[in-house]
Every structure is written in structure tokens, then in C-alpha cells.
Amino acid sequence: MTLHCTAMAKRLIALAASAGLLLAMGACSRSDDVSSAASSSASASSTTKDGNVVIFAPSDGITISQQTPLSKWEKLVPEIVSSLKSKGVDSRNITVRTASSLDRQSQSVQDYVVNHVTGAAKKTKTTLVVAPVANTTESDRQYGDYVSRAITWNDDSSDEDEQAYAQSAERLVSALRLAQDEGMKVVLISNSLQEYVPDAFVKMSDAEQIGMLQAQKLASKLALDKTSSDNPKHIEVLLPYDTTDESGQDIDATFAQSVFKGIWKVLGPYFKDGKAVSPSGKLTASSTDDDWRKVAFEATKSEQIRQVLAERLGMDKDRSSHTRIDGVIACNDFVADAVIAELSDLAYTGSAADINPSITISGIMDNIAGKHDLKKKAVPDPIKAPESDDDDESADDSGKDESIDKQNAQWPIVTGYGAYAGSMPSIVNGQQWMTALENRKAFAQDIAKVCVRFNASQKIDGLSFVKNTTVSGQKTPTVQEDALAVSAYNLKKTLIEPGYISLADAGM
Known part of the structure; x- marks a missing residue:
């Protein structure tokens, strides 16, 4: 017990030092971070058997045209929340936080994890759903928000921007590893993180x-x-x-x-x-x-x-x-x-x-x-x-x-x-x-099922949409769905009937 506490203390000190977290725990949230939940804190619903699900997603990127792809975070996140509720997860147990940069997202994840670990309230099962913020170009964003990328960084870079990016990425990885050490599960969406292995990875289409x-x-x-x-x-x-x-x-x-x-x-x-x-x-x-x-x-x-x-x-x-x-x-x-x-x-x-x-x-x-x-x-x-x-x-x-x-x-x-x-x-x-x-609606259902199973201490290997793939050198349960290829022949069945678009959107 003493060894465990000492190891956790060292990890917390390292996290706090990277951002001055313990100096002003409540003042770390940034203006563009958005949190939403029926409860004011993660521990407010600790008696609920379903456990907590905390979603960390990027803010939607601005595209170079007024027309935007259907694959946007602002579309996927509400559908994950809706799917969680349909599977019996109380809305008070669901938290959503968005951030416009990896730096702000890593701060947000770190704040939550440290608060959860150091909190005096009784701990409940918790799954973190994290879509790491990736640096994208204007033309890249035209493909949609979900394109899978490998987020990597160079610790030895002499460039100040790259150094700051590396610090943000390492802060995020450290926070997620601490979460896992303390019994939380981590579901990583779309973008992998250098040398980090989540409990489950959601693989979207890559370039x-x-x-x-x-x-x-x-x-x-x-x-x-x-x-x-x-x-x-x-x-x-x-x-x-x-x-x-x-x-x-x-x-x-x-x-x-x-x-x-x-x-x-x-x-x-x-x-x-x-x-x-x-x-x-x-x-x-x-x-x-x-x-x-x-x-x-x-x-x-x-x-x-x-x-x-x-x-x-x-x-x-x-x-x-x-x-x-x-x-x-x-x-x-x-x-x-x-x-x-x-x-x-x-x-x-x-x-x-x-x-x-x-x-x-x-x-x-x-x-x-x-x-x-x-x-x-x-x-x-x-x-x-x-x-x-x-x-x-x-x-x-x-x-x-x-x-x-x-x-x-x-x-x-x-x-x-x-x-x-x-x-x-x-x-x-x-x-x-x-x-x-991307098959957004299927992914939302899949992610919700994974979270419910994790919070019930159940394995996800038996789910039909989960396959083992290699993530950061280790076999990892991976959620996969085929992309939806749409032409005039299947537009009605693929997009209109499921509710992705309306007849008016199709010009009918």
C-alpha cells in the first residue's frame, strides 16, 4: 500500500509541476473549453451503478468554405451521449469537455484525472473517451474531423512551437497513464498518441x-x-x-x-x-x-x-x-x-x-x-x-x-x-x-457499448465490431466500421433514411 501511494504521489507531483496545477486547481480551465454535465462534479453521481463517462473532444475546426463535411465533432459527440443514455447511463454521469488545442485539452484531461484521484469522495467506475486534438491544415480539414492520424512529437526539437507541442502531448499521455493506473479505462478516438496504448482504440479512415x-x-x-x-x-x-x-x-x-x-x-x-x-x-x-x-x-x-x-x-x-x-x-x-x-x-x-x-x-x-x-x-x-x-x-x-x-x-x-x-x-x-x-451513427453506438462494458468491468473482445490491431506496438482492442461510400444509387438508404441528411438537403 505504501509503495502504491508513493508511486501515485510522484506521478501527481510530475503532473502538477508541468502546469502548476496544484497552485490554482480551480483556475486552470480556459475560456474555450466547454464542460457539460447535469452534475457539478464527477463524484456527484458516485452511487450510480453505470459509472461515469467523460468525453474529451476537439472543438470543430474552421473549414475554408461555408460548406462543411458531415463528419464533425459537433455531430458525433451528441450522438455518443444519446447512445449512452439509451443504454441506461444517467445523464448526470456523462460529462463533455471540448478544447481548441492539444495544450488546452491536455490541461483539461489532467485537471479531471488529478481531481478524480485526489478527491475524498467514493470512487466510481470511470471511462475517459478522448479524441486527441491534432494539428491539421486547411485542406486536410476538408475531409472531415475524424480522419485517423498518428500524433507524434520530437522531445529534442530546438523549435519553440514543437517543444510546446511535445510538452502538451506528453502531459496528455502522463494524465491518461495515471488514469489507467488508478483503475479508469481510456478509449482513444481516431488519433493515436506516440508510445501510448489505450484500453480501446476507435479507428476511423486514414488518409x-x-x-x-x-x-x-x-x-x-x-x-x-x-x-x-x-x-x-x-x-x-x-x-x-x-x-x-x-x-x-x-x-x-x-x-x-x-x-x-x-x-x-x-x-x-x-x-x-x-x-x-x-x-x-x-x-x-x-x-x-x-x-x-x-x-x-x-x-x-x-x-x-x-x-x-x-x-x-x-x-x-x-x-x-x-x-x-x-x-x-x-x-x-x-x-x-x-x-x-x-x-x-x-x-x-x-x-x-x-x-x-x-x-x-x-x-x-x-x-x-x-x-x-x-x-x-x-x-x-x-x-x-x-x-x-x-x-x-x-x-x-x-x-x-x-x-x-x-x-x-x-x-x-x-x-x-x-x-x-x-x-x-x-x-x-x-x-x-x-x-x-464515416459511419458516425454506428461509431456512436459502438463507443457507448464499450463504455458501458468497461464501467461494468466486462471485456469487449466479444463485440462484433471490435478487432485486435497494433497500437504503439501492442495489440489493442479496436473499434472499426467501414466508411460509407455514397452515390446517387444508395443515397436514400445510406444518408436519408438514417437521418444524416434530409430530402431538402438532397435537393428533392
Whole structure:
């Protein structure tokens, strides 16, 4: 007993020294931290058998457009709370705290843990649900708040900002380890922490998976497996990437690199076999993962994206004829929205439903409105590309073959990610082929089940959505759900019926 108390005392002293906690315990909360609970303290409901659940989440990041992804913390946290209540957890036992930075979040977690450990009240089972605040760029935030990242730091850095970040991260890890030492359980959401192993990890899609998903859906819709090198598909990859932050410092390229790695894992073999080509020539049969910079560009403004697309298609100066483009991987819905606007200005026509069609746009809209079910019909793609003939009657005075240009002006497949509510009408009318988002409602239910089991001293290994993965070098129970890939064909079932969006959001 003496050894345990001594070890705990040392840990508390270390925590307190890092932030001056014991000098002003009640004054450590910051102005942008938000706490909510029916009780005024964690111990107020100590007699409740369900135990306490304390949620530490980031404040929602500000995105560069007025349109925002559906995967936002302000959406997930209330659904976790609602799921906990539906499973019998008293609202007085649920606390929510948000913070805008890792520094403030680590202070908040530390305050709670130390208060809980040193409090005189009878201790009750407690589970901490922590989504560590990650440093993200403007373009990264366009994918949504939940993208899984590994939060790492360098203890030996000479940069003052990096030193401060490392101190915040280490403070958070120390507080979470103390919580575990004192019998609390820790559920880490989305972002892992360097050399820290939680009791459970909630794995969201990472950058590479986001890239792979879009490439897979593009390859399927374009039927690349059946495509001939005599009639290759013309595909462009638009990879948004912020090169520097607001202070002019270089930004870590890991995220953008990983998105491209996922894309190229799927599309690389098709380019190598000649079944896919790039109209701009930026990607070739010999391209590798290291060529990601060739397709990366600054995408903080819609005008930048539109200009890049026009240049890639060779139509930034001369728009008299169209360049064939079968697919555009826009990476996120902010980029996709600008792509759609530019394609419209460049007079591309039709919709994604016209490519290897299985149903008409009118049929899709009727299905969403509940008028009838979808009926599929396969349409073959020609093995060889049409050839221009200047002597053909369809050629105009300039020698341009109008029939070829009409085919080249067909609307391409456009993919995105984030499921912006404002993008739904484009999904319905076929201008954007697909988007995707995390299965937020399923994750909320899963997290609530894990918390209830932890507070009841039960294992979670038997839950169907829990698999063992490696986190910081150790096997860890991990909550996983597949991302929801959304197109016009399944938008009703995937987004409208579960309540993610309304018919009005879909433009119906």
C-alpha cells in the first residue's frame, strides 16, 4: 500500500509541476473549453451503478468554405451521449469537455484525472473517451474531423512551437497513464498518441484509405478491368496540399502523400498496363508513390482548383475543342465542387450516370423520392477509341470532327470525400459520382457499448465490431466500421433514411 501511494504521489507531483496545477486547481480551465454535465462534479453521481463517462473532444475546426463535411465533432459527440443514455447511463454521469488545442485539452484531461484521484469522495467506475486534438491544415480539414492520424512529437526539437507541442502531448499521455493506473479505462478516438496504448482504440479512415476508396469506386464505375489499352480511360488526380502554414513554415506532407499512396495502389497497375492515361501527362506508366508532388497543388480557393483543372485539360486558353476526361479524383468535396463548376463552364455535358449506365438520372430521383426501385441495365464500352477523319462529313471548316468533340465533351466521373450537405444535389444529378463519410451513427453506438462494458468491468473482445490491431506496438482492442461510400444509387438508404441528411438537403 505504501509503495502504491508513493508511486501515485510522484506521478501527481510530475503532473502538477508541468502546469502548476496544484497552485490554482480551480483556475486552470480556459475560456474555450466547454464542460457539460447535469452534475457539478464527477463524484456527484458516485452511487450510480453505470459509472461515469467523460468525453474529451476537439472543438470543430474552421473549414475554408461555408460548406462543411458531415463528419464533425459537433455531430458525433451528441450522438455518443444519446447512445449512452439509451443504454441506461444517467445523464448526470456523462460529462463533455471540448478544447481548441492539444495544450488546452491536455490541461483539461489532467485537471479531471488529478481531481478524480485526489478527491475524498467514493470512487466510481470511470471511462475517459478522448479524441486527441491534432494539428491539421486547411485542406486536410476538408475531409472531415475524424480522419485517423498518428500524433507524434520530437522531445529534442530546438523549435519553440514543437517543444510546446511535445510538452502538451506528453502531459496528455502522463494524465491518461495515471488514469489507467488508478483503475479508469481510456478509449482513444481516431488519433493515436506516440508510445501510448489505450484500453480501446476507435479507428476511423486514414488518409491512405480515403485515397483507395475513391480510386476503387472510380475503377469500378469506369470498368477499368474490362478496359482495353486501345481505348484507355483518361483520368486526372487533383491532390490538394498546403505547402506552408500561416506563419510560412513548411507543412508535413505525410497526409497528402498518404492520400496519393492509396490512390496509386489502385490506379497504378492500370496506368502501367496502358488501360489508364493522364490527359495532362503528369502521371504515366512509370509513375510511383514518390510522384505525388506532380499532381499536388495549393487548393485553398475554388479559383485555384478551377485554374489547375483547366490547365491540366489544356483548355485554360483555348476552349474551342474539348479534351477527353473520363474521371477526376478530386480527393474531397471542396475540390469536387470547384471541379464541377469548371467542367460546366468548359461546356462538358451529361452526367456520371451516362458512363457505363445502369439507370437514368430520372430513375435515380424517382427512387430517392420513393416512387420506384432501381432497375439495372448493362451497357458495353467500345474496345477501341473512335478515330478522327478530316474528310468525314461531320468535320467543320476548321477540320475538327464534331462527333469526336461531342464524345470528348461527355461529363466524367468525379469523386470526393466528406459528404458535404451542399454536395448532395450534385450527387443526385450525377455531376459528382460519389462521396464518402464515416459511419458516425454506428461509431456512436459502438463507443457507448464499450463504455458501458468497461464501467461494468466486462471485456469487449466479444463485440462484433471490435478487432485486435497494433497500437504503439501492442495489440489493442479496436473499434472499426467501414466508411460509407455514397452515390446517387444508395443515397436514400445510406444518408436519408438514417437521418444524416434530409430530402431538402438532397435537393428533392
